Amino acid sequence: MMFRSTKAIIVGSIFAVSSIILSWALLADSSPFHQDALRPGVLRTVWQILNIPAFAALVIGGPVVAVIVLYIQWFLIGYLGVIGLSRIRNSGESKI
Numbered sequence: 001m002m003f004r005s006t007k008a009i010i011v012g013s014i015f016a017v018s019s020i021i022l023s024w025a026l027l028a029d030s031s032p033f034h035q036d037a038l039r040p041g042v043l044r045t046v047w048q049i050l051n052i053p054a055f056a057a058l059v060i061g062g063p064v065v066a067v068i069v070l071y072i073q074w075f076l077i078g079y080l081g082v083i084g085l086s087r088i089r090n091s092g093e094s095k096i
Contacts, residue, residue, distance in 0.1 A: 004083070008080075012077075012079030012082070014078065015078030016078065019073075020071060022047065023070060026047050054066045
């Protein structure tokens, strides 16, 4: 049980940090992909749709609040994903 929660926290943190890096790469003016991002692409549009809570936080609270909301959103997705997948995998095992 302890291993599962530790693994979930690590995966959730990796999801969260990766989402911040991906957001910077796709959306920021200082990104090396900024010139490519001037033309709206499918990946950029999908990423913006997936992060509607963070964009709402950007409008309401500013950039710091948006990064915090983005981190929490993707941490929870990674954390709950690992917990859910491990429960599905363990449900097929017999408990003797």
